[in-house]
Amino acid sequence: MNIEEKIELIQEGTLEIIDVDELKEKLEKEQPIAYTGYEPSGKIHLGHAVTIMKLKQLQKLGFKIKILLADYHAFLNGKGTVEEIAETAEYNKKCFQGLGLGEDTEYILGSSFQTGSEYTNDVYQLATLTTLKRAKRSMDQVSRHDDNPKVASVIYPIMQTVDMAALEVDVALGGMEQRKIQMLARENLPRIGKEAPVCIHTPLIHGLDGDDKMSSSKGNYIAVDDDEKTIKDKIKKSYCPKGEVEGNPIIEIAEHFVYPYHETLLIERPEKFGGNLELSKDELCTMFDNEELHPMDLKNAIAKYLIEFFRPAREFMAENYKDE
Secondary structure, rough: OHHHHHHHHOOOOOOOOOOHHHHHHHOOOOOEEEEEEOOOOOOOHHHHHHHHHHHHHHHHOOEEEEEEOHHHHHOOOOOOOHHHHHHHHHHHHHHHHOOOOOOEEEEHHHHHHHOOOOHHHHHHHHOOOOOOOHHHHHHHOOOOOOOOOOHHHHHHHHHHHHHHHHOOOEEEEEHHHHHHHHHHHHOOOHHHHOOOOOEEEOOOOHHHHHHHHOOOOOOOOOOOOOHHHHHHHHHHHOOOOOOOOOOOOHHHHHHHOOOOOOEEEEOOOHHHHHOOEEEOOOHHHHHHHOOOOOHHHHHHHHHHHHHHOHHHHHHHHHOOOOOO
16 A cells, blocks of 8 residues: 555545645654543543544554553543542553554553653743643643633643653544644644644544533443443434434444445334335435434444444453453
8 A cells, every 4th residue: 555545544534634745754654653642531432432443544554553541631630539540541441452453552651751851841841832821722622611720721731742742653643622732732842842743633423412522521422331231222312313414423423433344334124114224324314314214213223333343342341351
């Protein structure tokens, strides 16, 4: 596969790459490094899985994958005690392994390097270059809303920027909620003599309740290790308005987890309601938009698909992780 073919593949399922010409240069390296950081703060769900699937693709294309288990970031963001976060980080790591990332994936705790002198010096330098307004704005979609924000909320994006330099990443991958922080990194890292990474942004999935973002703190998610009954129950109760495609979490699940791997989705229904259908992405969206496909028929199909899609992750977790 040549570089142009790799670029085309990487672009699938992403919203933007900043920028493509720089990515071409990175792909000329023997083993470029791609990273994503995750706060150990709860269940690993479909929203996380979007980026994990992209990391798996990059891994197959020859990238070294580094996953930052950002324990200090989670602490700064009020996600629990240090001890609680450490336990969640181990659970998160097992989930990522269960989703099929290769054995050479490197999992790195933020606390393992974020107190070093060089790291701290870089944080101080960036603190002199970053306005309070810019730091606060960069956290809009990352942190919980707080009418009385702590100083931690403005340290967080500066640390995340330094993480990219400290881990020597070529590509920083994240959902669109990370965009403002990643743009801060691209602007300010060169100002302290560090190389800015290429940034790849993936879409956010709406919560099952129709909220703008799927989130473990809001409980509007499908976890990758949910059991079959839980998946069925959550999908059955989910927001899926008749005839509405945009902002519909069930349609989004089909777009991100069915059609990248299969040409069609099987819709099973009784003959009296039209019988079974095998629909492409365009056919699904058109039929649903025209109210020719009932939401419950779509929900049943998606629930059945997700049960099988995440079966390897559930089985891996059952064998390799026990919550003490």
